[in-house]
Amino acid sequence: MASKLDSLSQWLKDRKIIEVECLVPDMTGIARGKISPTSKFLAERGMRLPESVLLQSVTGDYVEDELYYELLDPADIDMFCRPDPNAVFVAPWALESTAQVIHDTYDKFGNPIDLSPRNVLKRVLALYAEQGWRPIVAPEMEFYLTQRCDDPDYPLQPPVGRSGRQETGRQSFSIDAANEFDPLFEDMYAWCEAQGLDLDTLIHEEGTAQMEINFRHGDALHLADQIFVFKRTLREAALKHNVTVTFMAKPMTGEPGSAMHLHQNVVDAHSGHNVFASEDGSMSELFLNHIAGLQRYIPEALPLFAPNVNSFRRFLPDTSAPVNVEWGEDNRTVGLRVPDSSAQGRRVENRLPGADANPYLAIAASLLCGFIGMQEGLHPSPPVKGRAYERRNLRLPLNLEAALEAMEQSKTLERYLGRRFCRGYVAVKRAENENFKRVISSWEREFLLLSV
The missing domain is CATH 3.30.590.10 (Glutamine synthetase/guanido kinase, catalytic domain)
Incomplete structure (x- = not known):
């Protein structure tokens, strides 16, 4: 892994990358993470994020409290995010020379986080x-x-x-x-x-x-x-x-x-x-x-x-x-x-x-x-x-x-x-569905407003 990270460092230097977008795909596929100066990224070779970002819904809300504390540590601990040297892309639209680096997520013992969609795919490929x-x-x-x-x-x-x-x-x-x-x-x-x-x-x-x-x-x-x-x-x-x-x-x-x-x-x-x-x-x-x-x-x-x-x-x-x-x-x-x-x-x-x-x-x-x-x-x-x-x-x-x-x-x-992933995914989608049901649609206003 060290040699691969060294080659990533060289890749960034060769392209004069100024900024690195450190990305983790969440349940919905939204890119969560941090934007880091290249010097800081090379020094730290990773980042920490709250594990709870993996249970965020598309609206930014979280699952209900009881299940939230069952699936996650009550202290809202961090997960360790490590860059994958095989998942590095430039960001050609950026005003400054920028790279996108997809990260994998681990707990403090080095075990892959089972709520991570990328880890789910890796699990199946294994x-x-x-x-x-x-x-x-x-x-x-x-x-x-x-x-x-x-x-x-x-x-x-x-x-x-x-x-x-x-x-x-x-x-x-x-x-x-x-x-x-x-x-x-x-x-x-x-x-x-x-x-x-x-x-x-x-x-x-x-x-x-x-x-x-x-x-x-x-x-x-x-x-x-x-x-x-x-x-x-x-x-x-x-x-x-x-x-x-x-x-x-x-x-x-x-x-x-x-x-x-x-x-x-x-x-x-x-x-x-x-x-x-x-x-x-x-x-x-x-x-x-x-x-x-x-x-x-x-x-x-x-x-x-x-x-x-x-x-x-x-x-x-x-x-x-x-x-x-x-x-x-x-x-x-x-x-x-x-x-x-x-x-x-x-x-x-x-x-x-x-x-x-x-x-x-x-x-x-x-x-x-x-x-x-x-x-x-x-x-x-x-x-x-x-x-x-x-x-x-x-x-x-x-x-x-x-x-x-x-x-x-x-x-x-x-x-x-894994039980935690299945329960977590269902919970996120149920939270989104409950959020949806609170919104009154144009169909309801058009056909029910003056008719019922």
Whole structure:
């Protein structure tokens, strides 16, 4: 570790970095941490943060007191945050030369903090490593560009592009519609290249001013770090061009939701062979076990893919999103799609995670569900041919409250992810849900105010 930290020190000096953003992803995926002068960062090689930041909700509130003091030390002690030399990125938008360094979290005895989303993903990857396997993932991130608006009661509107006009109608895969925002995307690509992010293609998605960025396949932890940094990068590029970018799962009424599709397969760590393919190129038993694990356990892990009240708006009928854990070959209407590919490229695409999901937790949960299926030798349902939106046999919980109840009752998730993490995560999401229920919506004012 010392040599890696020495190489990090040299990296910072070579790039004349003046300031370091020391980052820890919280349950929601928000970057918590401290901004430090490089000299102080190099001298301390880490930081301390209250362990309680890992139980903050998206509103900045905490879980109820009784559970708070059960899950955390009553003295609100610090955790020790150590920089990961493999998770270092420049911040090209900063006025001064700045680096972003993602940190891992430990207690005073050097044990990984089990509430940390990044540690949760590491825990799942260790399960694969024990079997001599290495997961490969390729995320696809959907998002909307919108006009800037400082009043949350107003519906979001598409931004004005280079033509001076707002986009209208559905423009799926339109090159010209994507080119309306060329200056923004040129900055995005330049900044991502400066950070070493493995972006692939840019696509105009189905919604009005809805886009998708695909990442090249690679190591699961590194890709989770990249998504975490990419979200910050794209928001900064949008601000520069006076628009807003949102990764909400369903930001606009009448428009499709935004997903974080996860392509995943597993290779032998020594030979690099895709264990999802048999010697004759057919689907291996492990592949079918993996799909069966996703089918069996995604309903219990759904809050890790759909973490917010808004997430479940994406699953409403006629929203172009899968609403079940059916699987099928080259079928975009199922939750688990098997793309048409070579044997070595065989993979499953989990189409259920929303763009609002914490990337560390969504990837961890998706890989874990498949892993359990491989360990338990589960068998999947028959693959679906044709449209699957209306199939009801393998449907998901219908709202966040039901999903949290299913996760809370899951002894399997508790066994693999730890009781403290499962209880803490459910508690954070319940706190957010209670906060949401206190807000009176525009629908209630429109239809109930003078009618009931």
